[in-house]
Amino acid sequence: MPIHNSDIAEQFDEVADLLEIEGANAFRIRAYRNAARTLRDLAHSVAGMVRDDADLTELPGIGKDLAGKIETIVETGKFPQLEDLKKDVPEGLVDVLGIAGLGPKRVQKIHEELGVTDLEGLTKAAKEGRVRKLSGFGKKTEDNILHELETRGSGETRTQRREAEGRAEPLVDYLAGTKGVDKVVVAGSYRRRKETVGDLDILVTCTSDSPVVKRFVDYEDVRDVISKGETRSTVILKNGLQVDLRVVESASYGAALHYFTGSKAHNIHVRRMGQDQGLKINEYGVFRGDKRIAGKTEEEVYAQVGLPYIEPELREDRGEIEAARTGKLPELIELDDIRGNLHSHTKASDGANTLREMAAAAKERGWAYIAITDHSKAVRVANGLDEDRLAKQIDEIDAVNDELEGITLLKSIEVDILEDGGLDLPDSILKRLDLRICAVHSHFRLSRDKQTERVMQAMDNPCFTIMAHPTGRLIGTREAYAIDMERIIEHARQTGCILELNAQPERLDLNDAHCKMARDAGVKLSIGTDAHTTGQLDFMRYGIDQARRGWVTADDVVNTRSLKDLRKLVAR
DNA sequence: GCCGTTTTCGGCCCGACTGTTTTCAGTCG
Numbered sequence: 001m002p003i004h005n006s007d008i009a010e011q012f013d014e015v016a017d018l019l020e021i022e023g024a025n026a027f028r029i030r031a032y033r034n035a036a037r038t039l040r041d042l043a044h045s046v047a048g049m050v051r052d053d054a055d056l057t058e059l060p061g062i063g064k065d066l067a068g069k070i071e072t073i074v075e076t077g078k079f080p081q082l083e084d085l086k087k088d089v090p091e092g093l094v095d096v097l098g099i100a101g102l103g104p105k106r107v108q109k110i111h112e113e114l115g116v117t118d119l120e121g122l123t124k125a126a127k128e129g130r131v132r133k134l135s136g137f138g139k140k141t142e143d144n145i146l147h148e149l150e151t152r153g154s155g156e157t158r159t160q161r162r163e164a165e166g167r168a169e170p171l172v173d174y175l176a177g178t179k180g181v182d183k184v185v186v187a188g189s190y191r192r193r194k195e196t197v198g199d200l201d202i203l204v205t206c207t208s209d210s211p212v213v214k215r216f217v218d219y220e221d222v223r224d225v226i227s228k229g230e231t232r233s234t235v236i237l238k239n240g241l242q243v244d245l246r247v248v249e250s251a252s253y254g255a256a257l258h259y260f261t262g263s264k265a266h267n268i269h270v271r272r273m274g275q276d277q278g279l280k281i282n283e284y285g286v287f288r289g290d291k292r293i294a295g296k297t298e299e300e301v302y303a304q305v306g307l308p309y310i311e312p313e314l315r316e317d318r319g320e321i322e323a324a325r326t327g328k329l330p331e332l333i334e335l336d337d338i339r340g341n342l343h344s345h346t347k348a349s350d351g352a353n354t355l356r357e358m359a360a361a362a363k364e365r366g367w368a369y370i371a372i373t374d375h376s377k378a379v380r381v382a383n384g385l386d387e388d389r390l391a392k393q394i395d396e397i398d399a400v401n402d403e404l405e406g407i408t409l410l411k412s413i414e415v416d417i418l419e420d421g422g423l424d425l426p427d428s429i430l431k432r433l434d435l436r437i438c439a440v441h442s443h444f445r446l447s448r449d450k451q452t453e454r455v456m457q458a459m460d461n462p463c464f465t466i467m468a469h470p471t472g473r474l475i476g477t478r479e480a481y482a483i484d485m486e487r488i489i490e491h492a493r494q495t496g497c498i499l500e501l502n503a504q505p506e507r508l509d510l511n512d513a514h515c516k517m518a519r520d521a522g523v524k525l526s527i528g529t530d531a532h533t534t535g536q537l538d539f540m541r542y543g544i545d546q547a548r549r550g551w552v553t554a555d556d557v558v559n560t561r562s563l564k565d566l567r568k569l570v571a572r
Numbered sequence: 573g574c575c576g577t578t579t580t581c582g583g584c585c586c587g588a589c590t591g592t593t594t595t596c597a598g599t600c601g
Contacts (some may be wrong), residue, residue, distance in 0.1 A: 027584055031573035063574050101590090103599050138592055188601095201601085227600095229589050234600090244601075246588095259586090264601075271585050276577095282586055 002448065003047045003074050005039040011079050012036040012066075017094045018085040020104040021111070034061035037265065039070075041318055043517035044486050050074040060317075092118025099148050100226075101141070109134055123149050151224070151236075158196035159241055160475060161542065162505045167221070167241055168200050174219060175202065175245075180210030182250060187260035192312045193545035195475060195508045199242035201260045205250045216245045252284045254297035259283035265317035266310075273305040273321075281305075313548040318516075330551045335544050337554040339561060340369035341537060343414065343437055343468060343500065343528025348393055349374035350382035352533040355400050355409060361534035363407040369563050370537075371410035372397060373437050373468075376424040378416035385413065387429050394432055408563055410434040414468055419443045421457030423464070430463040435570040437500065437528070439468035440481070448482035455483065456491045465570050466526050467492065469502040469509040477506070485514050492523045496572045498558055501527045501550075503543025504536075515550025524569065526558050 016032040038061045039046060049056060051074075056067035073079050090111070096119060097107050110116045113134055114125045122145065125131050132142040159167075168186050176184045181204055185191070188201030206212050213233050217225045226234040226242075233245045248256040259267060260283065274281040279288055285295025286304045294300035299309050307324045311332055314320040323329045344358055345351030353361070355372060362370035374393070375384035385393065390413060397409045411433045416424035417440050423430065430436055438458055446454065458464055470488065471480035492499055499518050502509045507530070510518065518525060527543040529536055547557065554560040558569050 025573080028573050030584080034574080057574095061574065065573060101599070105598060136592070136597075140591060144591095199601090227589050232588055232601095234589090260601090262601090264585090268585055275585080280586085284587090 002045070003077065005042050005046050008046065008070060008073050009036040009039040011073065011082055012039070014094070015079075015082050015085060017097060018082075018089045021089050021093050021097060021107050022085070023104060023108060031061065031063075031066070034265075035066050038062060041316070041513060043513040045484075046070060047074045048486070090117035092121075095119045096122050099145060101144050101148065106137070109136070119149065147224075157240065158198050158476070160196055160505060161190075161194070161545075163239075164190060164197045164200065164241070167237060167239070167243075168202075171200075171219060171221070171243065172202065175204060175212060175216065178206070178210060178212045178215045180207035181212050182206055183253065185257065187257055188244075188262060191261045192263065192315055193549055195505075195511070195546060199244060201244050201246065203253075203256055203260050204245065204247050205253050206247060208249070210247075212247060213245065246283070248283065250296070251292070252295050254299070255281070255285045255295035255301050256283045258298045258301050261312050261315065263316050266315040266321070269317050269321050270302075270305060270307075273307075277305065279304060311548065313545070314551065316549075330553050332548040333544060333552050333554045333557055333560065335541050337557070337560045338367065338527065338540055338544070340367045340371070340410075340559050340563070340566070341529050341531065341540065342371040342410070342412070342435065342466065342526045342559050343373050343502065344370055344531045344537070345374050345414075346372055348389065349379070349384055350532060355397060357534055358531070358537075359400065359404055359407050359409050361537050365537055365540075367407065369408040369410055369566070371412040371435060371437075373412045373414040375441075376413055376415040378418065378424040379441050384416070384424075387425055390425065390429055391432075412436060414439050416441055417455060417458040419446075419454065421454045423458060423461060427461070427463055434567070435465040436463050437466040437468045437526075438464050440472055444472060444481040446482070448484055451482055452484040452487050455488055459488075459491055459495050459497045462572055464495070464497055465572070466498040466500050466528075468500045468528070469504075469507050469530070470499055470514070471509050471511075473507070473509050473511075475506050475508065480509070485510075485517065489514075489518050489521050489523055492518070493521050498524045498526050498570070501525050501543050501547055501552075503527055503529045503539040503541075503546070505539060505542045508542060508546045510546075510550070512546055512549035515547055515552050519550065519552055519556050524558050525552060525556055528559075 012032045013036045016029045019029050038059050050071050056062050056070055093107055093111055114130055116122050116125055126142050126146045131137055132139045172184050183205045185203050186200055187203050189197045190200060204212055216233055217228050217235055221237050222235045223238045224236040231247045235243050246260055271281045279286055285292040286301055294304045302309055310320055310324050346355055346358055358370055375382040377384040377386040394411050397411050401409050412435050414437050417438050418424055471483060473480035527547055529539040531537045558566060
């Protein structure tokens with residue numbers, strides 16, 4: 001059973017949690033968390049690196065000690081240090097640490113003085129009024145703990161970007177209407193365009209007498225007010241989403257925007273660079289001594305540490321600072337670069353619109369072409385096309401194209417990859433199409449090797465043009481099927497196949513790390529909306545967001561090309 | 573536990589808010 005990066009990352013995070021409760025050195029704890037993050041962000045398998053005898057200490061945040069621990073985990077499947085820690089610290093305390101307002105010190109105290117070892121014990125102790133009697137605790141703290149225990153959902157939840165937008169936009173409009181308010185902007189992972197957000201960070205600039213904080217906590221969608229100060233406030237919305245408000249004066253806008261956009265790792269890196277030059281960087285500006293020397297814009301902040309502006313989507317401390325320093329930042333793709341869409345459905349299978357309607361909607365968006373990719377017959381629930389129906393659709397598209405102006409329908413199909421790696425329709429009909437996108441819709445539970453080989457075999461068929469939603473994941477509801485993306489990307493490179501970045505907001509498949517990996521390998525991408533209605537063609541922007549997070553440029557994406565150039569690219 | 577264009581030892585980002593305290597520890601982002 002191969003060990004995945006995320007397995008090791010999880011164990012490192014668990015060690016960090018347990019060490020925290022033990023009261024270990026904070027920097028040692030951070031080292032484990034940093035290492036966990038490095039492993040999660042890594043596009044290739046660290047187990048593979050161990051197998052190849054690669055030097056793990058080359059990875060950021062991994063030194064001699066952690067490299068050794070990774071090797072032990074990969075080679076033996078065991079992590080003795082974690083086992084030992086679990087003997088010393090009850091595991092249930094990790095859940096207790098997850099309660100907002102309870103940090104390591106308080107958890108320790110609750111454990112030592114009240115004998116609490118898990119959430120159940122904590123609930124009992126709080127209900128019996130024993131928590132408030134501890135020194136440093138009080139009635140209010142106890143009430144907060146009980147409230148938190150009652151209202152918290154099941155574990156950690158992140159909100160999908162589209163849902164977050166639905167909450168953020170009206171709130172921004174509401175705040176912008178407040179007296180004295182100048183700018184209102186959503187920062188945080190929302191601005192970095194992550195596929196999901198943990199909370200919303202809203203930054204406001206306003207006059208000193210603006211009632212914006214009061215207006216914020218009075219917002220009708222607020223369920224709980226966690227804190228409310230002069231420059232900061234935190235609330236929980238009725239759907240459980242946390243929103244943080246930060247207020248700064250205009251002179252600090254850029255510094256605050258940079259700070260609250262993050263990521264934390266990116267900020268720490270930039271601050272350290274500032275420190276090396278005798279500068280202090282905080283949310284109010286860049287300071288030499290007590291004198292603020294920058295802060296009005298983000299560009300100013302970066303300039304002070306000798307860097308060009310870095311796009312928010314890149315700010316994950318995944319090499320963007322080095323790239324900026326050496327002038328190697330990618331010129332990220334933009335929505336305007338897109339010339340067409342290569343994944344769309346019609347009424348013929350499970351879409352809602354006709355060929356003409358889809359063509360008109362694509363033209364409205366300024367595109368030059370749209371590929372019609374209805375399902376093939378294996379997907380019965382979606383009324384997939386057999387050979388005869390596809391042949392009819394080919395004729396129909398030819399006829400419609402004769403009437404259309406300024407937009408071209410491309411003949412295509414989303415053909416199923418069968419369990420044995422064959423395609424669901426004969427080559428004879430597939431060859432009549434302009435391009436073919438190929439997809440896995442069944443047998444998700446094959447072993448990693450079998451799944452990988454199934455797809456690679458399909459890629460060997462010259463009819464294979466684009467791999468649709470390559471890992472099959474649905475954000476928050478279905479894990480990716482087991483597949484070795486390193487091998488898939490390498491095979492795509494060798495065969496000239498294209499990988500799709502599916503832009504459906506619950507798919508966004510490839511993820512950002514895989515986009516970068518494909519790009520680094522020189523494999524071309526297609527950003528496809530997978531639209532089942534004309535309106536879903538607007539999902540293109542989610543795909544662009546994800547691509548930008550993957551360092552993707554317009555040149556890396558086939559559907560930024562003119563129709564003529566696209567035809568050349570899809571011919572293998 | 574990591575890391576190094578002054579360093580292989582001694583640093584490690586920085587400020588706001590809450591609750592319980594009488595000047596601040598703990599927590600959070």
